[in-house]
Amino acid sequence: MAGNLEFIKSASATSVSSLSVTDCFSADYDVYFVTVKGLDSTNDGDVEMRFIDSGGSVITASEYDCAFLQLKSNTSFVEVSRTNIDGIENIGVSNADDYGAGNGTYIFNPNDISSYTFVTSQSAGWRQADSSMRGHKVIAVHKSAEQITGLNIFQESGLNLTLTISVYGVK
Amino acid sequence: MSSLIKIDEEIVTAAVASVSLLGIDSTYDVYMVKVNNVAPDVANRILYMRVTEGGTANTTANYDYAYKGLRADTSFANLSGTNSTIWQTNGGYGSSTGTGQTMNGVFYLFNFNNASEYSFFTNETANFTGTPALRAGQGGGVFTSTSSCDGLYFYFNVDNINSGVFTLYGLKK
Numbered sequence: 001m002a003g004n005l006e007f008i009k010s011a012s013a014t015s016v017s018s019l020s021v022t023d024c025f026s027a028d029y030d031v032y033f034v035t036v037k038g039l040d041s042t043n044d045g046d047v048e049m050r051f052i053d054s055g056g057s058v059i060t061a062s063e064y065d066c067a068f069l070q071l072k073s074n075t076s077f078v079e080v081s082r083t084n085i086d087g088i089e090n091i092g093v094s095n096a097d098d099y100g101a102g103n104g105t106y107i108f109n110p111n112d113i114s115s116y117t118f119v120t121s122q123s124a125g126w127r128q129a130d131s132s133m134r135g136h137k138v139i140a141v142h143k144s145a146e147q148i149t150g151l152n153i154f155q156e157s158g159l160n161l162t163l164t165i166s167v168y169g170v171k
Numbered sequence: 172m173s174s175l176i177k178i179d180e181e182i183v184t185a186a187v188a189s190v191s192l193l194g195i196d197s198t199y200d201v202y203m204v205k206v207n208n209v210a211p212d213v214a215n216r217i218l219y220m221r222v223t224e225g226g227t228a229n230t231t232a233n234y235d236y237a238y239k240g241l242r243a244d245t246s247f248a249n250l251s252g253t254n255s256t257i258w259q260t261n262g263g264y265g266s267s268t269g270t271g272q273t274m275n276g277v278f279y280l281f282n283f284n285n286a287s288e289y290s291f292f293t294n295e296t297a298n299f300t301g302t303p304a305l306r307a308g309q310g311g312g313v314f315t316s317t318s319s320c321d322g323l324y325f326y327f328n329v330d331n332i333n334s335g336v337f338t339l340y341g342l343k344k
Contacts, residue, residue: 005174030336031207067243081244108207120277120307
């Protein structure tokens, strides 16, 4: 029986420069829940998200705003504000210890051509450099009223990632 | 089979003074509320929230809340209150009437129907203000009364809710 949190699709990859989940947003839902796990890499680094447009292209234009609270287990927290950037920063961190990471993200209105697409995201990860936990609480907006059909995740320094992305619809 | 069960949904397509989501009872311990594309009919209005008892909003001064306000345009802020007659939502930031200037978010509700404990919520939102700027909140609140609550009542500080979808779910035990 279909319920009100419905699995749509997932994607997994080992040692890739980026991973996309395509054609996962539709008129069937207005809100989506996304999980990301893994994020193992060859070095510590910040992980970012971009959206995919109706033509199947990853949106790299500087039309994202985001703000995040970085929670560090070993030192002071950091507050970061960004406008007109080319991706949503710090949805997680990669690490070289292969200890993995976890992220839960809500995405609002991606299929609605008359509204912006909004994001709230929470993550917990690990940094090899200082053997510490690194968490993020993120809000973001894609400031273009257009249809979004998928998402793309990559490491900001261009390092390869091992990860799994799962997308659910909230009916 | 899903463990997220839809209980009530209100879809606003024309101006209304308030929205109530009802149906909280002892069936579930934890409830979730989803709001998306919520906008006022007049620019720069702030969404407030109250518990309902018997379907009616409780207006007593029993609402406490605390938020971290996340802002893309400038420094973050804290927002808190005690013994208020309302709960702030969204970090206290307003929504507006321009393209994309809406509030979107998720609330988790705890102990609402339990008459021997306080009612709590956590909230995370993403919101574009009339400035325009990305400003929203991560936080929560408590209703400091050991009463049995059966829902939530949403309204803007002044004027009306012009659009938006409000949905209440139960999390299966």
